[in-house]
Amino acid sequence: MVHQYKNNGYNIVLDVNSGAIHVVDDVSYDVISLFEAHTKEEIVAELKNQYKEEEIKEAYDEVEELKEAKELFTPDEYEDYITEFKQRKTVVKALCLHIAHDCNLACRYCFAEEGEYHGRRALMSYEVGKAALDFLIANSGSRRNLEVDFFGGEPTLNFQVVKDLVKYGREQEKIHNKNFRFTLTTNGVLLDDDIMEFANKEMSNVVLSIDGRKEVNDYMRPFRGGQGSYDVIVPKFKKFADSRNQNNYYVRGTFTHHNLDFSKDVLHLADLGFKQISVEPVVAQETDDYAIRKEDLPQLFEEYDKLAAEMVRRHKEGNDFNFFHFMIDLEGGPCVAKRLSGCGSGTEYLAVTPWGDLYPCHQFVGNEKFLLGNVTEGIKNTEIRDEFKSCNVYAKEKCKSCFARFYCSGGCAANSYNFHGHINDVYEVGCELEKKRVECAIMIKAALADETN
Numbered sequence: 107m108v109h110q111y112k113n114n115g116y117n118i119v120l121d122v123n124s125g126a127i128h129v130v131d132d133v134s135y136d137v138i139s140l141f142e143a144h145t146k147e148e149i150v151a152e153l154k155n156q157y158k159e160e161e162i163k164e165a166y167d168e169v170e171e172l173k174e175a176k177e178l179f180t181p182d183e184y185e186d187y188i189t190e191f192k193q194r195k196t197v198v199k200a201l202c203l204h205i206a207h208d209c210n211l212a213c214r215y216c217f218a219e220e221g222e223y224h225g226r227r228a229l230m231s232y233e234v235g236k237a238a239l240d241f242l243i244a245n246s247g248s249r250r251n252l253e254v255d256f257f258g259g260e261p262t263l264n265f266q267v268v269k270d271l272v273k274y275g276r277e278q279e280k281i282h283n284k285n286f287r288f289t290l291t292t293n294g295v296l297l298d299d300d301i302m303e304f305a306n307k308e309m310s311n312v313v314l315s316i317d318g319r320k321e322v323n324d325y326m327r328p329f330r331g332g333q334g335s336y337d338v339i340v341p342k343f344k345k346f347a348d349s350r351n352q353n354n355y356y357v358r359g360t361f362t363h364h365n366l367d368f369s370k371d372v373l374h375l376a377d378l379g380f381k382q383i384s385v386e387p388v389v390a391q392e393t394d395d396y397a398i399r400k401e402d403l404p405q406l407f408e409e410y411d412k413l414a415a416e417m418v419r420r421h422k423e424g425n426d427f428n429f430f431h432f433m434i435d436l437e438g439g440p441c442v443a444k445r446l447s448g449c450g451s452g453t454e455y456l457a458v459t460p461w462g463d464l465y466p467c468h469q470f471v472g473n474e475k476f477l478l479g480n481v482t483e484g485i486k487n488t489e490i491r492d493e494f495k496s497c498n499v500y501a502k503e504k505c506k507s508c509f510a511r512f513y514c515s516g517g518c519a520a521n522s523y524n525f526h527g528h529i530n531d532v533y534e535v536g537c538e539l540e541k542k543r544v545e546c547a548i549m550i551k552a553a554l555a556d557e558t559n
């Protein structure tokens with residue numbers, strides 16, 4: 107399977123199965139599009155009004171050479187991986203600990219109902235957190251690196267428990283030959299020197315939530331009284347990011363139907379000095395006024411194109427930044443093993459409520475249908491776990507013919523559930539955006555390689 111497209115002045119050809127990427131001239135681009143279904147003579151006849159006959163023949167011969175070198179039109183071998191994947195034993199690699207079901211902000215798109223959690227506000231106790239870490243160790247098999255995200259609501263509302271759990275984790279990792287990688291996800295309101303110092307010592311990563319421009323952030327991420335959070339959090343986030351040497355963190359925003367011009371938000375964050383940036387489409391119910399809709403796609407595609415072109419420009423100026431969603435691993439080609447498990451929700455990655463209940467991820471917390479078990483008794487609902495296990499890019503019919511399948515994590519199960527009522531489908535709007543991101547990411551690589559040549 108070959109996917110070809112034009113972006114930012116480049117003619118790009120991706121050989122999907124080998125992962126080979128070719129930047130080609132116009133004649134080769136047109137020859138490739140006709141190659142599989144036509145003979146050399148037919149292609150010459152078809153293109154002779156646009157190019158010289160010699161050029162067309164030369165391009166044809168080059169395409170044939172690439173095919174022989176297994177860099178174009180390579181066969182599809184993914185079926186084997188489906189079988190391998192289904193036989194794999196699942197180990198738990200990561201937990202998202204809901205340290206506080208409470209929040210000092212009232213974000214409009216909050217999965218936690220603006221921190222209210224169906225009226226059941228709660229803080230995780232040290233005992234529940236300890237049991238969660240024990241559960242993770244016990245279910246991690248031979249895997250050494252284990253991820254724990256201190257999440258919320260807002261985890262700094264219960265920060266002593268975070269500190270105590272890190273201490274406990276550090277003791278346990280020695281006993282069990284594990285290595286905990288802790289992450290703190292915070293809205294920044296309570297960030298102070300003490301939290302920053304602790305995080306810089308213990309957290310492998312910190313995720314700092316901000317949506318971008320002041321008006322965008324303040325509309326979606328207000329305090330409960332309605333006032334915006336931007337002015338409170340920006341100085342703290344800047345200080346925090348600098349104190350980590352602009353590494354091992356990212357500012358993370360969400361774009362919605364209300365800021366379809368989100369490239370401006372990404373660039374605003376870059377202009378504030380942030381070097382690690384993630385701005386993602388919202389996960390929402392179809393009925394939410396801020397949900398992304400099909401008719402928003404053309405504008406969103408343009409935004410990704412604009413952003414990618416601007417990133418190339420800034421790179422040339424030595425003023426670059428990382429945009430999480432364009433960071434796909436192209437060097438190693440499509441490493442199937444790495445991309446098999448998708449986001450891992452429900453299998454390798456689980457969310458833990460303040461009471462110790464286990465859910466596939468934070469988006470499913472509170473929906474009893476998805477209650478998997480709890481940290482003391484383990485996974486009880488193996489049916490749901492297995493449903494999530496089979497929910498990956500290799501098991502979905504629509505993914506089999508998708509050019510992005512080796513770079514895609516298989517889409518978001520929560521979005522599939524919100525739009526289709528079950529997790530096994532693909533969420534079309536998300537797919538279109540994913541495909542666009544893959545195209546942009548490849549273009550950026552091509553442009554940077556071009557620069558070094």
Ligand code: SF4
Binds near residue numbers: 259
């Ligand atoms: S900061 Fe997070 S938990 Fe709090 S209201 Fe916003 S999205 Fe919800």
Ligand code: SF4
Binds near residue numbers: 502516517533
């Ligand atoms: S973009 Fe959609 S169809 Fe393509 S691989 Fe990902 S989930 Fe599947």
Ligand code: SF4
Binds near residue numbers: 466468517520521
């Ligand atoms: S299901 Fe969706 S929201 Fe949940 S972890 Fe996966 S990608 Fe994220």
